[in-house]
Structures are given as C-alpha cells and as structure tokens.
Amino acid sequence: MTKHIDYYFTTISPFAYLAGGRLEQIAARHSATIAYKPVDLPRVTSLNGGIALKDRSASRKEYRLQELRRASVKTGLPLTLHPAFFPTNPAPSCYAIIAAQAAGGGDVGLLCQLILAACWVEEKNVAEDDVIRACLSKAGFDPALADSGLLAGAETFTRNTEEALNAGVFGAPFYIVDGSERFWGHDRLDDLEAFLDGTL
Numbered sequence: 001m002t003k004h005i006d007y008y009f010t011t012i013s014p015f016a017y018l019a020g021g022r023l024e025q026i027a028a029r030h031s032a033t034i035a036y037k038p039v040d041l042p043r044v045t046s047l048n049g050g051i052a053l054k055d056r057s058a059s060r061k062e063y064r065l066q067e068l069r070r071a072s073v074k075t076g077l078p079l080t081l082h083p084a085f086f087p088t089n090p091a092p093s094c095y096a097i098i099a100a101q102a103a104g105g106g107d108v109g110l111l112c113q114l115i116l117a118a119c120w121v122e123e124k125n126v127a128e129d130d131v132i133r134a135c136l137s138k139a140g141f142d143p144a145l146a147d148s149g150l151l152a153g154a155e156t157f158t159r160n161t162e163e164a165l166n167a168g169v170f171g172a173p174f175y176i177v178d179g180s181e182r183f184w185g186h187d188r189l190d191d192l193e194a195f196l197d198g199t200l
Contacts, residue, residue: 002031002032002033003030003031003032003033003177003178003196004032004033004034004035004177004178004179005023005027005032005033005034005035005175005176005177005192006035006037006167006175006176006179007023007034007035007036007037007173007174007175008037008038008039008044008160008164008167008169008172008173008174008175008176009036009037009038009039009041009112009172009173009174010038010039010040010041010090010094010172011038011090011093011094011097011112011115011116011119011126012086012087012088012090012116012119012126013041013116013172013173014068014079014120015068015071015172015173015185015186016112016116016172016173016186017077017079017113017116017117017119017120017121018068018071018072018075018077018079018186019173019186019189020075020077020113020186021109021110021113022186022189023109023173023175023189023192024109026189026192026193026196029193030193030196030197032177032196034108034109035101036097036098036101036108036109036112037160037163037164038090038093038094038095038097038098038157038160039094039157039160039161039164039169039172040091040157040158040161041090041171041172043161043165044161044164044165044169044170044171044172045170045171047165048165048168048169048170049170050170050171053087065081068081069081071186071187075186078121079120079121080120080121080123083119083120083123084123084125085119085123085124085125085126085127086119086120088119088125088126088127089127090126090127091127091154091157092126092127092128092129092132092146092150093115093126093127093131093132093135094153094157095149095150095153095154095157096111096115096132096135096136096145096146096149096153097111097112097115098149098152098153098156098157098160099145099146099148099149099150099152099153100136100139100141100145100149102149102152102156103141103142103145103149105140105141105142106136106139106140106141107139107140108139110138110139110140111135111136111139111141114135114138114139115131115132115135118131118134118135129146129147132146133146167179167182168182169182170184171184171185173185173186175188175189175192177192177195177196181195183195
C-alpha cells in the first residue's frame with residue numbers, strides 16, 4: 001500500500017531548509033506521495049505549546065544558533081546564521097507553493113528548496129514578487145502563479161494551519177505519515193525512512 005506524507009512547514013524555517021531534498025529522496029525510494037502544506041507557523045507554535053523565536057530566552061536563542069551552525073556542517077548545506085531578510089513575511093511564497101502544487105507541471109519539492117535557499121543562502125527577501133517568480137520559473141512553473149494563485153493560496157494556507165493544529169503539529173519541518181506517525185525536525189528524517197522501511 002502506498003504511503004503518504006503530509007509535510008508541514010514555512011518558507012522561512014532554517015530547519016526546513018536544512019532538510020534539503022532528503023524528504024523527496026526518501027519518498028522516491030519508498031514510492032510514497034507527499035502533500036506540501038505551508039502553514040502559519042507562529043499560530044501553530046503558539047497554540048500548540050511553542051514559544052516564538054522573538055520571545056525565547058537569550059540562552060535558547062544562542063543554542064539555536066549553535067544548532068544551526070552544527071547542522072549546516074553535518075548536512076553540507078551552506079547557511080547564513082543572520083540572513084538579511086529574516087524574519088520576513090512568508091505568506092506570499094507559501095501561497096505560491098500552494099498554487100504551484102495545485103497547478104502541477106513543475107517540481108514542488110525543488111520550489112520549496114529554492115525559496116528556502118533564497119532566504120538562508122542568497123539572503124533574498126522571499127516576500128518579494130521577483131524572488132518568488134524566479135523560484136517558480138527555476139522549478140518549472142509559470143511565474144504568473146505568484147499573482148494568480150493568491151486567493152486560493154490564502155484560503156488553503158488557512159486550512160493547512162487549522163489542519164496542522166488539529167494534527168498536533170507544533171514546529172517545522174513536521175512530517176506525518178498516513179495521518180498518524182509524526183516526525184518533527186530535519187534530523188528525524190532517518191527515523192521517518194526507518195518507519196517507511198518497517199524497521200521502526
């Protein structure tokens with residue numbers, strides 16, 4: 001039976017960026033499907049017990065930076081710890097991903113990775129139309145989706161967020177297999193694959 005992965009994330013999460021293309025590689029090895037579900041992460045975290053980054057203690061903020069530095073080394077993915085446009089409004093790029101997934105014809109996983117890298121490597125503002133359009137084009141989508149998908153994207157974004165809350169999502173990246181088995185963090189992808197293998 002084909003496995004299905006619901007992937008909850010936001011386009012300005014450094015930990016979602018550090019997942020790289022591993023989710024897609026794992027899914028391909030196991031013939032699993034992926035539904036990309038961008039969410040309003042501050043709402044999800046605040047209502048499910050998390051603390052917004054701006055409200056965390058200095059020690060927790062410092063630890064996060066150390067974790068990011070170490071994860072960048074371990075994954076081999078370059079990362080700017082203090083990018084020029086973080087935080088920024090993730091909604092426009094989230095809407096574009098939603099529109100692209102609905103439209104088809106390109107690579108949604110690549111689109112997500114390009115937008116995340118635009119923030120964390122290229123230090124671009126992923127709230128800007130030109131940045132989003134360029135990512136859509138590189139991933140094989142019509143760049144006009146940045147405009148035409150706004151209304152439907154906003155509605156789906158709200159539904160994704162409520163779905164995430166009901167499913168017990170509290171951070172990003174967050175992966176749920178077949179509606180029940182949950183994995184939080186890019187560093188749990190090995191566990192996700194083991195679960196798909198039937199060894200965990």
